[in-house]
Amino acid sequence: EADIYQTPRYLVIGTGKKITLECSQTMGHDKMYWYQQDPGMELHLIHYxxxxxxxxxxxxxSESTVSRIRTEHFPLTLESARPSHTSQYLCASSENLALYGYTFGSGTRLTVV
Amino acid sequence: AQRVTQPEKLLSVFKGAPVELKCNYSYSGSPELFWYVQYSRQRLQLLLRHISRESIKGFTADLNKGETSFHLKKPFAQEEDSAMYYCALLGRGGGNKLTFGTGTQLKVEL
Structure with missing residues (x-):
């Protein structure tokens, strides 16, 4: 089924660890985005x-980095996680932004302890 | 710079009452505007687009360029409308990305 997938859904990790949040879409969209969102707060664009x-x-x-080696894949990496990185990370893609807006993934809720 | 303002963090209405979620924007050109909704434990999803002038789940939104507003309205609130609502702006010249407001939590009470 054509969709956008984020893994993991939840991640609890220790300070200083390297982490990669995965985002893949099977819709062939060229445009992809990462947003950061704290609970009940606005979405902030961090990469696209x-x-x-x-x-x-x-x-x-953001201290995170991204790569786009394949159309369908847009991973986000934190080389050394810190408690200040604790947040929800949303991935989105778009075929035609004006016509269809974004399709969002389910998000990854990251907690750095 | 483009900006989206949703002045209410929480809006509580009774079932069957009219709903209006406010959205104001700041942008010098012709914007494209969207409303997104996030139900409990679900992903953000597109509710409606200004460009299509549609009505989805009984909701409508009209772009008022004079007041720079794009308020979301529904004549009779339903319990299942309880969710978080985000207004978003696509501004030409700002790149192909959306700017979101801070969101309004709609709570429909019985």
Whole structure:
């Protein structure tokens, strides 16, 4: 089924660990996005990509990095997790933003202890 | 710079009462606007788009350029409407990305 998938759904990890949050979509969308959202708060764009080998930083500064080697895959990596990284991370993709907006994944809730 | 303002963090109404979720935007050009909804334990999903002028689940939203608003309305609230609602703006020249408001939690009481 064409969709966008995020794994893991929940992650509790210790300070200093390296983590990668996975995001994959099977819809063939060129544009993909990562947002950070604290509970009940607004969404902040941290990274986006317009296609393979294209990555840009978003409006909110983030210590995370992303890569886009394949159209369907847009992983987010934190080299050394800290408690300040505790948040929900939402991945989204789009075929035509004006017509269809984003399709969101289910999110990864990250807790760094 | 583009900005979306949702002035109410929480809106509580009784079942059957009219609902209006406010959204104001700041953008110098012609915006495209969206409403997203997040039901409990579900992912964010598109509710409706300004460009299509549609009514989804009884909700409508009209773009008022003079007041720079895109309020979401429903004449009779249902219990299943209880959710978090986000207004979002696509501004030309700001790249292909959406700017979201802070969201309004709608609670429909019996």
């Amino acid at each position: 990509s317009y296609g393979v080998n294209s990555t840009e930083k978003g409006d909110l500064s």
